Amino acid sequence: MLDADAAYLALKARDARFDGMLFVGVTSTGVYCRPICRVRTPRRENCRFFASAAQAEAARFRPCLKCRPEIAPGRTEPWTVMDASRTLAQQAAHWLDQHAASGGKASVETLARTLGITDRHLRRIFVAEHGVTPLQYLLTRRLLLAKQLLTDTDLPVTQVALAAGFTSLRRFNAAFVERYRLNPSTLRRRSGPRASSADALTLHLAFREPYDRGAMLRFLSQRAIPGVESVGDTTIRRSLRLRCDDRELHGWLQVQFVAQRPLVRVDLAPQFAPASATLIRAVRRWLDLDAVPDAIDLALRDLPGSGIRLPGALDAFELAVRAVLGQQVTVAAARTLATRLAQAWGEPVATPWAAEVSRLFPAARQLAALQPADLGALGIVRQRAAAIIALARQWDALQARLHAGEPASALIAALEAVPGIGPWTAHYIAMRALAWPDAFPPGDVAVLKAMNCSAREAEARAQAWRPWRSYAVLRLWHALAQPISLGSPSR
The missing domain is CATH 1.10.340.30 (Hypothetical protein; domain 2)
Known part of the structure; x- marks a missing residue:
């Protein structure tokens, strides 16, 4: 559980040690940021703190276009078999990270079979460890990947959707608009010039x-x-x-x-x-x-x-x-x-x-x-x-x-x-x-x-x-x- 007062101090200090370890949702804007974001520090009463981007998005915040939560470092967290449920939940998150772009192959049912547990048990231990369901976690991973590709590259939107693991452009557009309240093309226009070219993706x-x-x-x-x-x-x-x-x-x-x-x-x-x-x-x-x-x-x-x-x-x-x-x-x-x-x-x-x-x-x-x-x-x-x-x-x-x-x-x-x-x-x-x-x-x-x-x-x-x-x-x-x-x- 995050200590909100300590998290706010890290935010005020722009403490890079916490980059990727916590995210702040600002209720007055509906945006969530990395703790290193250079925008003006929001008031304490307007801040909600989350341990992951998936938690912030499940709470209906959308990612900041300036600090770009999609490029934040993740976590290397070794676990111990002494806590079997936590181990399974972390293995599940690793599996979802690895298979996020695999479209229909990255299903909760497939994951549960891989871990040798039931779908119900997987959902229970996943929510206990990560604060969101496996499907919420998976959707966040896919949308953030799509946001990165839209921001950094000139790949066609259809190709971005497929590369991010969406099986149809319609579903991708609907999920993007529902979560981020703008369509993919609008995000691309707002992102400005890109370093990618016809010769390389950057x-x-x-x-x-x-x-x-x-x-x-x-x-x-x-x-x-x-x-x-x-x-x-x-x-x-x-x-x-x-x-x-x-x-x-x-x-x-x-x-x-x-x-x-x-x-x-x-x-x-x-x-x-x-x-x-x-x-x-x-x-x-x-x-x-x-x-x-x-x-x-x-x-x-x-x-x-x-x-x-x-x-x-x-x-x-x-x-x-x-x-x-x-x-x-x-x-x-x-x-x-x-x-x-x-x-x-x-x-x-x-x-x-x-x-x-x-x-x-x-x-x-x-x-x-x-x-x-x-x-x-x-x-x-x-x-x-x-x-x-x-x-x-x-x-x-x-x-x-x-x-x-x-x-x-x-x-x-x-x-x-x-x-x-x-x-x-x-x-x-x-x-x-x-x-x-x-x-x-x-x-x-x-x-x-x-x-x-x-x-x-x-x-x-x-x-x-x-x-x-x-x-x-x-x-x-x-x-x-x-x-x-x-x-x-x-x-």
């Missing part, structure tokens, strides 16, 4: 400070595969393949940290327009834009490195292959092997930066058709070559466990069942592919070196860092600031 995503941009960019730069990804001082460019409505899309994206603002600009290849909702969510996880720094810093107060974020992955299969290649070798050596793999079997792709990014990383189906000797010709030792091929052949089943909100233990167990993938590799993949905040890869060479203790002692000491052990691992790696082996041998 979107903006916010995050909370502190954010160590340099640490994130260095981490990704050290692991960037030439031809697939390029990392500069403020910018990341890369190729990408993406599944969308049973189609495979090939294209590119660029993300840039906006100078002196807690904002990321995202440019997407035009062909990714139908998958824009998926990519917004994927980029947020990739760059850890929804982290809550205060909570992390409190748990890790004995470790330097405030603002270091957990790098995720846009291509989970690419990450998994990289993790296998990195067993018992340096980061640089793993990158060299990954580059050879991409050059040998990666497909060409057209991008605006042909000299930097020109190939896709090989798809699982491509590597599944190979034999260990094929990879051996690239200098990949037989054990790791066999593990990569086994991983590729089982990828369809493994991919089903790569959804936010899924327990990491299920993915780890499935990965460890793949020949050649041991505990360290499985935990590392889960840490980055799931954006799992509480990973602690067992026997990690760099962690043990930084902590100067045995594996058993490290595991015991790390209990104090739960549920943010992944961030502790990143801080320990960062503290070494020198080339190291990626991890312990896989079995």
